[in-house]
Amino acid sequence: MGKSTIIYVVGLATLLLAYTVMVTDTSTRAVANAAEYYARTSSHTVAVAGANIGTHFVLMGTDTASFAGSMNGVTFTVTIESTLVPGSKRVTSVSTNTYFGRLGESTMHDTVVATFRRLTFSRYGYFSDSEVNGYMSPVSDSLAGGPVWKETGDSLFGYAHTNRRWNLAGRPYFDSKVTAFNPPRTELLDGVYAPVLNGGAEWGIAVPRSAASFTTLESIASSGLPSALFTGEDVGLTFFGNGTVRVRIPPSTGTTRDDTLTMSGLMPNGVLAVTGGDLRVGGSYRGQATVVALSGSAPTKGNIWIDGNLVAADDPLVNPMSTDMLGLVAERMAYVTTVDPATGVLIPRDESSVVRIEAAVYSRRGILAAQAYDSIPPSGRVSFLGTLTMNAAALLGVASETTLHHGFRLSLRHDDRFFGGAPPGFPVPAKFELVSWWEN
Amino acid sequence: MSIMFDLIGSVIIGAYVILMGIRLNSNIGEHAQLSMVALNMQEALVDAVRTMESDFRKIGYGTVDPRTALEVTQPDHIRFKADINRDGYIERIDWAWEKTVGASGDTTMELTRRVSGEPAMVILSDVPMFRLEYLTEAGEPADTSAKGQIQVIQTALKVRSPYAVSDPFRGPDDRTAVEGFWRQTRLVSRNLKRHG
Numbered sequence: 001m002g003k004s005t006i007i008y009v010v011g012l013a014t015l016l017l018a019y020t021v022m023v024t025d026t027s028t029r030a031v032a033n034a035a036e037y038y039a040r041t042s043s044h045t046v047a048v049a050g051a052n053i054g055t056h057f058v059l060m061g062t063d064t065a066s067f068a069g070s071m072n073g074v075t076f077t078v079t080i081e082s083t084l085v086p087g088s089k090r091v092t093s094v095s096t097n098t099y100f101g102r103l104g105e106s107t108m109h110d111t112v113v114a115t116f117r118r119l120t121f122s123r124y125g126y127f128s129d130s131e132v133n134g135y136m137s138p139v140s141d142s143l144a145g146g147p148v149w150k151e152t153g154d155s156l157f158g159y160a161h162t163n164r165r166w167n168l169a170g171r172p173y174f175d176s177k178v179t180a181f182n183p184p185r186t187e188l189l190d191g192v193y194a195p196v197l198n199g200g201a202e203w204g205i206a207v208p209r210s211a212a213s214f215t216t217l218e219s220i221a222s223s224g225l226p227s228a229l230f231t232g233e234d235v236g237l238t239f240f241g242n243g244t245v246r247v248r249i250p251p252s253t254g255t256t257r258d259d260t261l262t263m264s265g266l267m268p269n270g271v272l273a274v275t276g277g278d279l280r281v282g283g284s285y286r287g288q289a290t291v292v293a294l295s296g297s298a299p300t301k302g303n304i305w306i307d308g309n310l311v312a313a314d315d316p317l318v319n320p321m322s323t324d325m326l327g328l329v330a331e332r333m334a335y336v337t338t339v340d341p342a343t344g345v346l347i348p349r350d351e352s353s354v355v356r357i358e359a360a361v362y363s364r365r366g367i368l369a370a371q372a373y374d375s376i377p378p379s380g381r382v383s384f385l386g387t388l389t390m391n392a393a394a395l396l397g398v399a400s401e402t403t404l405h406h407g408f409r410l411s412l413r414h415d416d417r418f419f420g421g422a423p424p425g426f427p428v429p430a431k432f433e434l435v436s437w438w439e440n
Numbered sequence: 441m442s443i444m445f446d447l448i449g450s451v452i453i454g455a456y457v458i459l460m461g462i463r464l465n466s467n468i469g470e471h472a473q474l475s476m477v478a479l480n481m482q483e484a485l486v487d488a489v490r491t492m493e494s495d496f497r498k499i500g501y502g503t504v505d506p507r508t509a510l511e512v513t514q515p516d517h518i519r520f521k522a523d524i525n526r527d528g529y530i531e532r533i534d535w536a537w538e539k540t541v542g543a544s545g546d547t548t549m550e551l552t553r554r555v556s557g558e559p560a561m562v563i564l565s566d567v568p569m570f571r572l573e574y575l576t577e578a579g580e581p582a583d584t585s586a587k588g589q590i591q592v593i594q595t596a597l598k599v600r601s602p603y604a605v606s607d608p609f610r611g612p613d614d615r616t617a618v619e620g621f622w623r624q625t626r627l628v629s630r631n632l633k634r635h636g
Contacts, residue, residue, distance in 0.1 A: 004450050008457045015461060019468040026475040030482060037486050114630075176507060176588055199507065199588030200576050420504040437630035438526065439497040 032102040042074050043097035043110040048439065050076035050093030051112035058089055058116050058432050073097075088117040089432060112439050116432035120422040121209075121389040122327075122360045125158020125176065125414030129209065131167050134367045134392020135374075136333055141299055141365075148393035152189055153401050158387065158414025159199075163206055168195050176414075179205040209389075213427035214364065217292045217329060220425050221273035228267035232276040237291060239283035239326075241313035251280040252342045263287045270424030275302075280341070281328065282307035286314065290327030290423040302331035303366070305341075309356045316358065316415055317385065326359045327423030333366035336396065336408070338376050346376065351404060353380030360418055362389045362427050369395045373407040382408040386415045389427070470605070477601045478618045485599050485620045488551065488563045493627065495533055495553070496593060498522040500631030502530055509632060513574050513584040518593070522631075524555070531556045537570035551597070568619070569598035577633075591632055596623045 049071060057064065058080060066079040076095040083090050091114040098107050121127055133144040150156070152170030160174055165182035170189030177199035184203075186193050222229040236251025244262055248254035263286070266272065270289050276296030281304060295302030312324035328334055336355060340347055361368050367390040370376065374395075382396050397407025500509030502523025512519035516537040524531045534554040540562075541547050551567045552560040574582045575592040582589040601618040 005453060005457075008454050008461075012457060012461045012464075015465065016468075019465075019472065022472055026472065026479055030475075030479050033479070033482055033486055037490075040490070197589070198583075198586035200582070200591060202577055416505070434630065434633075436501055438501055439630075440494060 029102060035099065036101055039097050039099035039101075039106075039108055040110075042072060043095045043108045044440065046071050046074040046076050046097070047093050047095035047110040047112045050078045050095065051091055051114050051437075054078040054080055054091035054093060055114055055116075055434065058091060061431065083115065085117065087428075088115060088435070090115050110440055112437070114434060114438070115436045117435045118428040118431070119433050119435065120418075120426045120428050121362060122387045122418035122422040122426050123159060123420075124161055124387055124389060126156045126160045126394075126412065127207070127387075127389040128162045128367075128393055129391045130164040131162050131393045133395065134390070135369050135395050136300075136366050138303065138333075138335070138371070139300055143392075147185065148395070149187070150195075151401070152192070156412060158416075158419070161205070161207060163208070169193065171195060174198060174201075177202065179203070181206045208430045209364070209427070210430040211364070212430070213425075214292070214294060214329075214331060217271055217290065217425045217427075218273050218275065218294060220269050220271040221267065221292065224268035224271075226268070228269065228272040230272075230274045230277065232296070233274070234277045234280065235272075235274050236280040237272070237282075239281070239285035239310070241284040241286055243286040243313075245283075245285070263289055277301055278303045278305060279330075280305040280307055280337075282310055284309075284311050284313045285326050286312075286324055288323065288325045288423055290329055290425050292329040293331060295331045300332070302364075303333045303335060304328050304330040304361075305335050305337050305371075306355075306357060307337045307341075311356050311358045316417055320417065322417070325417070325421065325423045327362065327426045328359050329362045329364075329427065330366065331364045334361050334363050334368045336368075336370045336382060338371040338379065338407075349379040351378050351380055355380070355382045355408065356385075357382060358385045358415070360387045360389075360415075360423055360426060363391060365391050367392050367394055370397060370407045374398050376407055378404040378406065379408050381411055383411045383413075385413045387418045388412070474605050474618070477603075477605050478620075481599060481601045481618050481620050484564060485597075485622055488599070489597070489622050489624075491553070491563060492535065492595065492597075493624065495522075495524065495535070496595075496627045497629055498524055498631070499629035501629070502526075502528070503631070506631050506633075507588045509629075510587045510590055513572075513587055513590060515572055516570060518572055534560070535572075536560070537567060564597075564599050566600040566602055566617075567598065568600055569596065571596045591628065593627045594623075594625050595627060597621070 068077045074095055074097040076093055078093045080089060080091050093112045095110045096107060098105060131148050133146045133148055135144055147167045149167040149169050150172040155173040157175040159176050161179045163181050166180050166184040168184045169187040170192050171194050173196045175198050178197055178201045180203055182203060234250050236248035238246040244260050245266055246260045247257055249257040267289055273292040273294060275294040276298050278301055279291055279293040281291060293302045293304050312322055314322035314324045316322040338347055368388055388394055396410040398405045399409055499520045499522055500506040503509050503521050509521050519532060519534045521530050521532055524533060536552050537549055538552055539547055540550050549567050550562050551564040551570055553563050554560040573594040574584055574590045575594060576582045576589050577591045598619060598621045604615040604617045
């Protein structure tokens with residue numbers, strides 16, 4: 001025994017040592033994997049947290065150029081800057097995490113980039129400040145008030161939002177996401193309350209509107225050569241499919257002005273505005289334009305009257321790539337004309353009549369409504385393709401599920417072209433909105 | 441005589457020590473193999489998860505209308521649109537759990553990733569379970585025919601080592617594949633929440 005035993009023992013010990021190192025290394029690598037995953041997750045989470053704080057600053061309008069912070073030993077730096085796209089901002093959050101991995105101390109970074117812009121209201125299929133009866137007659141600003149319900153048979157396409165609460169009964173259909181500031185007021189209809197919310201719903205969201213867009217539109221109209229700003233008079237515009245438009249002042253006689261121009265000749269900047277007067281529009285338009293009616297010093301002015309069909313020459317229903325877009329922006333009401341302004345006689349319509357409107361409608365104090373919607377006889381259907389932004393709920397008629405009592409039924413479809421585009425100068429919300437969010 | 445005892449004794453003890461060493465070597469080898477297989481599987485799982493998380497966070501990025509970002513929403517297959525490389529072009533990304541037949545005729549399930557119709561890349565080669573659940577903002581199951589409802593994606597994934605190994609603590613005949621499980625309960629892309 002002696003030397004050979006010692007050699008055996010030493011050899012065995014060496015073998016054991018080698019395998020112990022190998023096994024330990026395997027364990028170390030496993031722990032290092034977990035540690036790296038944790039470090040990466042921490043780094044990512046802190047970068048997202050920084051971007052969230054930056055987002056809050058941008059949405060609240062209290063943003064600064066940059067700030068930094070630290071969470072659980074992970075630091076972050078956030079920069080807020082304007083981008084090359086006018087009216088947009090970018091928040092960039094970069095986190096730095098130092099951790100100990102297999103190779104010793106390592107540093108890890110993560111980046112989140114969020115972009116914000118004031119998107120136009122045209123991306124909403126239906127927008128209202130509150131779901132009440134906001135009808136104003138042509139001669140008075142008094143409101144009927146009272147809730148307007150979305151019921152079984154009502155369908156809204158495109159994003160739908162109200163700054164107060166929805167009134168939902170039965171089984172109304174919402175094709176895209178529905179938002180509101182308050183949760184909805186609900187009611188059973190024939191024992192049913194089951195709204196179809198295809199895009200989901202979210203409450204607690206407010207999208208404030210401001211009057212600043214009107215000032216901008218007025219200045220765009222007046223800065224054209226020639227100026228497209230009319231003051232203190234009603235203006236009639238009849239659009240033609242060849243890209244021209246007939247201007248009549250006053251609309252019924254044209255005694256002050258009656259001529260036909262190209263769209264660009266009439267409104268070089270794409271915006272025409274009337275202040276202290278009403279606008280009457282109709283026909284088939286080609287090209288892009290926004291027409292604006294402002295109240296000025298006359299409280300009951302600033303209305304847009306839609307005299308019959310108002311459609312795009314290149315029908316977006318047939319050609320979704322059509323570039324014809326018309327914005328109707330009224331400080332007060334947008335009326336579908338039901339009484340001939342020249343004769344004062346009710347326009348003859350029956351339940352099979354159809355009025356087609358293809359436009360982006362924005363009403364600051366009023367709504368889209370049929371003139372005298374609650375007293376005229378059943379007049380058929382308004383087929384609306386575009387976007388609606390109003391102070392209250394649209395009112396085209398009085399109907400139950402099966403019976404039309406007064407006015408029109410409303411067939412409302414969102415024009416998806418308005419999701420990414422809009423007529424010139426179309427109003428934007430008072431605050432920024434998230435348009436893209438990049439995470440590694 | 442004492443020399444004879446020394447020789448015989450050292451041969452007996454030496455033989456015993458050698459046998460012990462061989463047994464130890466064998467055990468340590470098996471254990472090391474088991475650990476290595478588990479480690480490889482863990483590394484593969486972490487890599488796959490990292491890629492998946494990175495992809496899913498970008499759903500809808502760069503698209504004009506996020507309502508159309510999700511194109512296929514099945515429990516074992518998702519297809520979405522995103523500008524995944526930030527190059528200004530929208531890609532279509534598929535993650536799918538697909539059956540594959542090996543050279544020996546045996547079938548296994550693998551997790552694949554495909555970008556804009558290019559050949560599918562196998563992310564994990566033996567995946568006994570892969571499940572996608574689509575949830576609304578409130579965390580309730582979304583109607584997958586109404587893709588606009590989907591705001592959160594919940595993923596569950598089980599991965600298995602490509603070959604079985606024996607566990608020295610359970611006996612040399614008890615050969616088993618090593619498995620790992622991963623679950624992400626709230627994978628959200630902010631781009632699905634935006635309005636434009």
